[in-house]
Amino acid sequence: MTDDLLGRHRSVLPDWLALYYEEPIEITHGEGRHVWDSEGNRYLDFFGGILTTATAHALPEVTKAVSEQAGRIIHSSTLYLNRPMVELAERIAQLSGIPDARVFFTTSGTEANDTALLLATTHRRSNTVLAMRNSYHGRSFSAVGVTGNRGWSPTALSPLQTLYVHGGVRTRGPFAALDDYDFVAACVDDLKDLLGHTRPPAALIAEPIQGVGGFTSPPDGLYAAFREVLHEHGVLWISDEVQTGWGRTGEHFWGWQAHGRGGPPDMLTFAKGIGNGMSIGGVVARAEIMNCLDANSISTFGGTQITMAAGLANLNYLLEHDLQGNARRVGGLLIERLRAVAAHVPAVREVRGRGLMIGIELTRPGTDEADHAAVSAVLEEARAGGLLVGKGGGHDTSALRIAPPLTLNVAEAEEGAAILERALRSIR
Incomplete structure (x- = not known):
């Protein structure tokens, strides 16, 4: 089903319309901080449709x-x-x-x-x-x-x-x-x-x-x-x-x-x-x-x-529900957790951000040279581990972008950080 949809996508939509992942996924539904693809795989969503599902998927009050x-x-x-x-x-x-x-x-x-x-x-x-x-x-x-x-x-x-x-x-x-x-x-x-x-x-x-x-x-x-x-x-x-x-x-x-x-x-x-x-x-x-x-x-x-x-x-x-306060509290914990991880990953140049808007910049170890391949590899590994994140950067930078829905709780932050840790440690 996904392969057929990808072929149809490519036949009618512009070549410059970017898709994530070597094998793109179709997200079919979501709830809270999680989404599911057409193959039934469940993901913790740390990107929220590019920071757009800011509160939660299928939030009852909004629906x-x-x-x-x-x-x-x-x-x-x-x-x-x-x-x-x-x-x-x-x-x-x-x-x-x-x-x-x-x-x-x-x-x-x-x-x-x-x-x-x-x-x-x-x-x-x-x-x-x-x-x-x-x-x-x-x-x-x-x-x-x-x-x-x-x-x-x-x-x-x-x-x-x-x-x-x-x-x-x-x-x-x-x-x-x-x-x-x-x-x-x-x-x-x-x-x-x-x-x-x-x-x-x-x-x-x-x-x-x-x-x-x-x-x-x-x-x-x-x-x-x-x-x-x-x-x-x-x-x-x-x-x-x-x-x-x-x-x-x-x-x-x-x-x-x-x-x-x-x-x-x-x-x-x-x-x-x-x-x-x-x-x-x-x-x-x-x-x-x-x-x-x-x-x-x-x-x-x-x-x-x-x-x-x-x-x-x-x-x-x-x-x-003071989601700004939740972003400050849970985001602060997540940033510190990711900084602790980054201290043991030479490819991480910087973990930066505020609240639930966090960037992890990757470079070739020992240099300031952006490592776009490493960012893409971590993106893939995170997805394989059940986590969706984004990426970004300019001509000389490449970074993972982390921006979960603002209702993210501490347990989910820890779960996402653990998946990211495994993905970051997989960099060769």
């Missing part, structure tokens, strides 16, 4: 909300008043920390970032955008144009002029040898120098923790320091919270809060985890920015009733 909403009306578009959309927007506006916030819903993080770039360039009357090296912001034409990761940017053509800034990767690059204070200072000086050579850009778009880039991040406070410089030049700050939002980092509800000196960003984008698998993205911005467009616009599927019902139920569950 009930979806079923009840489907029995009333699934969709009407934004041309009509939509109670679930208004209710979810009210909650997100309040949680965002952005004053006088307005929320626009989309169907994905790509579309959310595309919208944020449209708003920023229109508001600032500039098509120049600052982005971080090793970043990823989506697959649309404009989002690819601000993605600083060659492996996910298939064209140099873009409607935007993008300038890339240092700072997203702490342990590589020209400032890696500096301590945190001097690292931040050097990155700020680099930003100031860059701004001195160009007309003022519209915005800086940045992930507080780089997702596809391998869960890399700068020292706390970097983006706050950037914000002070940007503010002097009238440049907006867009925080891409598609992977870091909703409490995943444990210490904060939003990734930007680790850089919160001076207040929230001008805009934040979100997606993935809020829908717990349903297709929701969006932008939060101050009213003056959100309302700067002077043409009509709608969203056919952004904010549709069934996804908003799911988002409301999921957000309520996430807050009522």
Whole structure:
């Protein structure tokens, strides 16, 4: 069945549509932190559909909300008043920390970032955008144009002029040898120098923790320091919270809060985890920015009733059960367990991350040379052992990505760590 499905996949879908594993699997159903494939194999899920099943598979509160909403009306578009959309927007506006916030819903993080770039360039009357090296912001034409990761940017053509800034990767690059204070200072000086050579850009778009880039991040406070410089030049700050939002980092509800000196960003984008698998993205911005467009616009599927019902139920569950706190507690234990394992595996260069957003970078032992083959081998071994994880990295990095649903318990964290330990020790 799987082999037949793989052949059919290859005959009708693009060659560039990536599949994990030498023998790709079909996931047929899930419950809690586990999923099953079409062969009946059970897996502990440490990737959640790319950080999207953020709470749990088949969470009763979400499935009930979806079923009840489907029995009333699934969709009407934004041309009509939509109670679930208004209710979810009210909650997100309040949680965002952005004053006088307005929320626009989309169907994905790509579309959310595309919208944020449209708003920023229109508001600032500039098509120049600052982005971080090793970043990823989506697959649309404009989002690819601000993605600083060659492996996910298939064209140099873009409607935007993008300038890339240092700072997203702490342990590589020209400032890696500096301590945190001097690292931040050097990155700020680099930003100031860059701004001195160009007309003022519209915005800086940045992930507080780089997702596809391998869960890399700068020292706390970097983006706050950037914000002070940007503010002097009238440049907006867009925080891409598609992977870091909703409490995943444990210490904060939003990734930007680790850089919160001076207040929230001008805009934040979100997606993935809020829908717990349903297709929701969006932008939060101050009213003056959100309302700067002077043409009509709608969203056919952004904010549709069934996804908003799911988002409301999921957000309520996430807050009522303090899943941010659980990410901090269980994630902290998992990181320490993996660091203890890594101490005995020469190929592990670094275990990094926060909460339940953890990266394990692999290199050829004794060097800083990325070992992409080792990452793929560990991915395969983990799957064989009953664990699903992800992978990522830039041109000179390769890392395993670990991001379980936020309801992960201590026993499951220990189980997953044990499987990863065996997989890592299998590296030759």
